[in-house]
Amino acid sequence: MVSEKRINIFIVTCCFIFSWWLFGKSFGYDNVKHAFRIARNEVGDFGLHLSIIRSISLGNNFPPQSPFFPGRPLSYHWGTDVFIGILERIGVPIDWAINGVSAVGMTILLWQIYVFSQILFRRKLIGLASIVLFLFPSTLTIVNYLRAPSNIWRLPDYIDKGPFDGSSISIYQTLNPYLNQRHLVVGLAIGLFVINYFLRKKPISSPKLILLGLLVGMLYKVHSLIAISTASIIFFQWLVFRKQWIVFFVMTLLVWVTIALFEGLPKPLISFYFGYLSTGNILAYWWMNMGLSLPFLLLGFYMVPKKARLVFLSFLPLFIIANTIQLSFRIEHNHSLINFFWIVVSTIVAFVLVKIFDRSKLVAVVLFGFLISSGILNLMAVKNDYQAYFDDGPQRIKKNTAPNAIFLTTRSLYDPAALAGRFTYVGPSYYLEVMGIDYQERAQFAADFYKNSQLFAQEARERGIDYYILPDGSIHAL
Numbered sequence: 001m002v003s004e005k006r007i008n009i010f011i012v013t014c015c016f017i018f019s020w021w022l023f024g025k026s027f028g029y030d031n032v033k034h035a036f037r038i039a040r041n042e043v044g045d046f047g048l049h050l051s052i053i054r055s056i057s058l059g060n061n062f063p064p065q066s067p068f069f070p071g072r073p074l075s076y077h078w079g080t081d082v083f084i085g086i087l088e089r090i091g092v093p094i095d096w097a098i099n100g101v102s103a104v105g106m107t108i109l110l111w112q113i114y115v116f117s118q119i120l121f122r123r124k125l126i127g128l129a130s131i132v133l134f135l136f137p138s139t140l141t142i143v144n145y146l147r148a149p150s151n152i153w154r155l156p157d158y159i160d161k162g163p164f165d166g167s168s169i170s171i172y173q174t175l176n177p178y179l180n181q182r183h184l185v186v187g188l189a190i191g192l193f194v195i196n197y198f199l200r201k202k203p204i205s206s207p208k209l210i211l212l213g214l215l216v217g218m219l220y221k222v223h224s225l226i227a228i229s230t231a232s233i234i235f236f237q238w239l240v241f242r243k244q245w246i247v248f249f250v251m252t253l254l255v256w257v258t259i260a261l262f263e264g265l266p267k268p269l270i271s272f273y274f275g276y277l278s279t280g281n282i283l284a285y286w287w288m289n290m291g292l293s294l295p296f297l298l299l300g301f302y303m304v305p306k307k308a309r310l311v312f313l314s315f316l317p318l319f320i321i322a323n324t325i326q327l328s329f330r331i332e333h334n335h336s337l338i339n340f341f342w343i344v345v346s347t348i349v350a351f352v353l354v355k356i357f358d359r360s361k362l363v364a365v366v367l368f369g370f371l372i373s374s375g376i377l378n379l380m381a382v383k384n385d386y387q388a389y390f391d392d393g394p395q396r397i398k399k400n401t402a403p404n405a406i407f408l409t410t411r412s413l414y415d416p417a418a419l420a421g422r423f424t425y426v427g428p429s430y431y432l433e434v435m436g437i438d439y440q441e442r443a444q445f446a447a448d449f450y451k452n453s454q455l456f457a458q459e460a461r462e463r464g465i466d467y468y469i470l471p472d473g474s475i476h477a478l
Contacts, residue, residue, distance in 0.1 A: 025383065026385070027046065038387070052081040057087075057089040061423075068426065074263075080222055109189035116195070116347060117130045120305075120308040129368070133346035137173045138291035139289050140374070142291075145377055159377060159381075186222055187226035188226060209245060209247040213250065217252045217253075233314045276323045297349060303355065304348060304351055319338065322337040330434070390414045392420075404422075407465070412428070
């Protein structure tokens with residue numbers, strides 16, 4: 001009989017091997033070309049995260065400011081990027097640092113999904129099925145594929161990339177958000193770990209409640225929406241299970257208030273927005289994006305034990321809020337709530353599958369295959385995705401300028417000054433918008449400067465700008 005410890009080690013090892021392969025497919029570093037290797041579908045986000053990382057590892061940016069807008073605290077959730085930057089600063093190669101943190105984070109997340117299922121149902125098979133269903137979500141992409149089948153093994157891209165390609169099936173129902181947003185992986189891992197800790201029946205001492213509150217408070221700087229979601233899930237369970245957890249909430253709020261006082265109060269972002277990414281019938285939208293998981297979830301809600309049903313209800317507000325309220329500058333950012341909600345969906349669907357398996361193994365295997373078929377297609381897109389190369393920050397900037405130097409640049413996504421760890425006076429519009437920064441005045445000055453650099457040189461120096469980079473790549477001191 002194989003011991004439970006060996007089974008657990010085997011599960012964790014498999015999760016890590018898969019995670020290391022997964023993240024290595026989307027990001028790497030070519031030491032010969034001195035260039036970043038980035039998969040096509042991850043190009044947009046990595047320009048932001050690499051710049052934050054390099055401002056820590058090669059620059060002088062702590063406490064963190066926006067590398068694209070120096071002079072104000074970095075309100076964006078920077079925890080994971082800063083940690084990776086510290087790793088590179090002490091000598092870890094950047095690709096090992098990013099992919100290593102990501103792989104460890106995903107391994108912990110998948111293990112916590114397994115633990116979550118064991119707390120609720122105490123069956124290993126449900127735990128294993130939960131992990132697979134989380135990684136390969138059920139959608140109706142398989143239906144679209146069967147309408148025009150091709151070589152699955154060589155599938156070059158996601159079949160559905162809504163809302164960016166007009167499809168009703170979201171790209172956020174694939175592995176793409178985890179490949180792009182490594183901080184989301186780390187945030188989910190920490191959040192689910194805390195939830196699992198609270199779900200255990202043992203009383204939690206006040207010192208541990210303080211530590212857990214501190215952890216969820218700091219989680220805000222890893223991923224703000226996941227931190228708030230974690231606290232809200234635990235709050236619901238506190239009301240239902242009547243535990244003595246008040247110390248936890250006091251500590252969490254204390255940390256959040258401290259962060260708000262340091263960074264300044266954020267602009268109000270909450271607004272009503274019904275339908276999430278749907279453009280018509282929201283029920284039809286979620287049928288397409290949940291596929292067979294939807295009826296399985298409804299069936300499972302009535303089949304699961306009372307405790308599991310209450311836990312599901314503690315997660316349900318995430319789904320409701322994602323479909324009714326816009327929480328940031330773009331509605332698609334609500335996908336983080338859906339990704340969190342998908343953990344409990346996967347677990348309940350796995351419960352139903354195993355119940356079917358107990359009666360008919362063949363039927364369960366066929367249903368399981370259909371449930372993960374769209375996810376397998378999306379995995380092939382990850383395997384075959386085109387790899388683009390982007391030059392690293394120039395050595396002459398790294399070696400010949402101060403770590404806190406400020407550059408005026410042409411505002412490209414992969415800005416040479418930012419990749420060299422320096423500040424850019426005003427960066428790409430999208431990166432500034434997601435941080436809630438009013439950048440128009442600086443952007444106008446940058447435009448005026450490039451029209452007549454001599455006329456605006458003195459004002460540039462007064463604004464604290466040390467260098468400027470021309471479109472041809474040449475660097476000039478002010």
